[in-house]
């Protein structure tokens with residue numbers, strides 16, 4: 001089957017499943033009273049609160065993903081969270097849970113781990129999610145009065161996840177046996193197939209290795225429960241919006257049933273199954289059918305909107321970044337202009353702009369330099385040191401330089417408020433006092449801000465002939481330093 | 492087809508420092524067609540030995556402004572010129588200790604890298620660089636240190652250097668103007684060129700180009716005559732990335748090669764102190780102290796640091812209001828350091844802001860802090876025993892230590908993290924080699940996993956901290972790896 005036609009089948013099948021659930025969910029419902037329920041609903045502050053709980057849950061998922069891959073790659077929590085959210089957003093716009101593939105693909109791209117390993121990690125996340133949800137469902141069912149079918153659902157879920165866990169256990173505790181099995185079974189298929197199979201199993205085993213240490217497994221388990229408690233908080237927060245009591249038990253059951261239900265691959269955003277399972281969970285706890293459906297719709301919005309928007313933003317950001325690399329590679333397509341530079345044949349692709357000129361010292365740089373330097377420095381040594389400072393700051397990586405610029409703006413603003421004058425307009429004593437207050441004060445970030453200018457300027461001063469002269473020292477042998485004329489510098 | 496072949500170089504090497512120079516020389520000696528692309532400029536002797544600000548502008552990456560960020564930021568510098576960091580280093584030389592090689596084998600599955608395997612490569616490099624001990628009377632800063640070590644009864648070593656006939660001009664960090672300190676630009680490049688290696692200075696590689704799992708060349712920014720800059724594609728059959736411990740992983744990641752790349756940066760964090768003696772030392776006019784205390788190795792080493800009035804001011808700047816008056820006594824002062832093995836871990840990433848910068852992060856581990864604290868206690872007692880009137884550490888709020896009682900306290904207490912001014916010039920392990928695919932970016936000989944013709948061969952390949960000054964290990968491993976490559980090729 002071509003990939004085109006299989007994609008079509010996936011879409012049609014997903015749409016069918018969704019339509020069926022949607023129809024079952026709404027067939028006995030008076031849609032007019034659902035509308036009326038929404039009209040009287042109080043979205044504020046509940047829906048934003050629900051969304052916030054959901055977003056926090058994603059950060060915990062990000063922390064868990066980071067932990068899962070930490071031996072293989074150093075993902076930052078924000079990047080890991082973006083990977084998770086891109087997966088969710090993709091599930092919201094693609095059918096049949098294809099978002100899981102997108103998520104694994106992006107994890108592989110961000111970290112460089114093989115795709116099979118990324119898929120294993122995604123599989124583990126899904127599995128521990130399932131177990132955590134079941135754990136919460138059983139707890140909530142025990143604490144509240146629930147219908148028999150929910151217990152039935154929990155039993156089926158336990159069976160499915162139990163089998164999957166057993167498979168994972170094999171990869172976790174018997175990696176060598178699994179490798180040997182893969183090798184033996186694939187040997188008759190030829191060397192290529194054998195190598196592929198062994199490579200595949202190695203990736204899976206590497207992905208699963210994180211669960212080998214009991215403490216690590218515990219951390220992952222605890223984080224998973226926290227993830228689903230956050231999601232339950234979203235379900236709790238929507239209850240009062242429809243005038244229902246914020247019952248944690250009811251919310252946990254609704255959350256668990258809905259999430260187990262949407263494991264069934266369906267349309268983008270799980271439209272249909274989500275509403276069906278969510279409303280059924282409320283019905284089973286004695287809530288009226290119209291309110292239950294209205295609730296399902298509201299929770300779905302809180303679930304759908306933030307992840308989709310956030311995911312789209314993250315994809316755009318990473319897309320631009322990956323696109324820039326691809327654009328450079330495209331620019332490097334064979335050019336016919338070949339030149340030999342330094343004896344090496346090179347294909348010239350483009351002329352580049354002039355490199356930026358040496359940074360000039362601003363009035364602020366000069367005023368700052370003078371405030372840091374020991375008294376008695378000539379105008380020449382102050383000028384040269386300030387120029388050195390400007391050049392050094394310009395050489396910092398943009399991120400650090402931006403932080404420096406922001407910090408110095410805050411400092412200048414503070415000076416204006418404190419002395420009612422600009423920093424450059426202050427007399428030298430006050431400038432020195434202002435700088436000393438920050439550079440040698442008790443607040444660490446303020447001290448850090450002044451570290452670069454302080455050390456840069458002092459280095460320049462005491463390597464300058466005029467600075468050395470204040471110590472009665474001579475210029476170093478072999479060291480023609482000055483960027484200023486020597487007479488001026490010594491003056 | 493013939494057209495395409497004519498425009499290819501057989502082996503491209505990115506970076507001309509300790510790793511790149513060895514790689515190029517060996518390839519050229521084996522009759523291979525090799526070209527080296529170097530971001531920095533090529534400098535004659537009269538560019539060397541200038542003041543620190545001028546040297547930073549000419550020879551250092553980003554003028555020396557490449558901080559390592561983390562809970563405790565570290566000042567870090569590396570060379571960006573023909574010869575790389577070997578042009579601005581002090582030339583201290585160590586072989587990789589046996590214990591370290593054994594650990595690399597055990598933990599990273601590093602194959603064929605025992606003491607005997609490595610010995611011929613060290614012999615080769617030591618001969619090229621003229622590794623030897625200082626052949627004159629030790630300068631005063633070294634003699635004072637020796638006096639302290641003797642008083643403490645600790646094991647130490649005079650460290651041999653790549654500076655035969657050193658004239659003690661104290662210009663190591665700004666490029667040796669006498670040519671005695673043998674950076675690889677002086678020690679290896681002339682021979683490499685004679686043998687046919689080509690070197691393109693002021694050529695910064697932006698990206699590696701791939702066709703599936705083959706690296707087909709690089710995209711580079713090159714300065715041509717008249718200071719004009721062009722973007723050029725350079726095709727090659729094989730590519731060695733030797734751009735140093737921070738730029739190699741940044742370049743690889745920028746090009747989409749990420750598996751275990753830039754995840755495991757290691758450094759030797761270093762805390763400096765200045766010691767003030769009653770007599771004149773004139774450390775600014777002599778080579779830096781030549782001894783290292785080995786009593787506490789591998790966790791802690793004590794040694795001597797580069798000293799000029801400018802560098803002294805930099806070291807005192809954390810407590811400047813209390814210490815600035817010591818500048819007048821600079822002739823009585825010398826600088827020393829505590830360096831620790833580095834148990835923390837860091838990462839390297841290319842900046843996403845299009846400025847070509849590299850973001851470097853390192854978290855000083857709790858073990859590092861303990862070792863730094865104990866190291867400081869020991870260094871201070873040593874210097875006080877040597878007759879120092881006071882020791883001034885680069886720790887805010889600790890302007891001066893004048894008694895052994897004050898010093899010894901740090902054997903049991905941890906230094907306040909937030910007040911430390913740490914530095915490092917030893918970085919490595921950002922693309923570790925070995926057979927353990929779950930933690931190594933490349934195989935035991937530097938071939939990157941999943942790529943047919945892409946290699947790393949510089950400080951980034953050292954699987955873990957060597958615990959000693961790294962240039963020797965970098966060069967010996969580079970030769971071993973490239974010889975393995977040449978054997979395979981033929």
Ligand SMILES: Cc1cc2nc3c(=O)[nH]c(=O)nc-3n(C[C@H](O)[C@H](O)[C@H](O)COP(=O)(O)OP(=O)(O)OC[C@H]3O[C@@H](n4cnc5c(N)ncnc54)[C@H](O)[C@@H]3O)c2cc1C
Nearest residue numbers: 506508509510530571575576580583696949950960961962
């Ligand atoms: C101040 C200082 C003192 C030191 N003292 C000692 C010592 O006494 N003993 C010791 O053993 N070690 C010392 N070291 C460390 C030692 O010098 C390094 O470990 C060693 O040089 C690392 O070798 P390398 O090949 O990895 O990198 P380098 O020698 O730094 O070479 C890397 C080269 O690649 C170039 N490059 C980077 N990116 C690109 C790109 N994109 N395109 C083209 N070219 C690029 C750089 O410009 C540089 O020239 C010192 C280092 C410094 C900075």
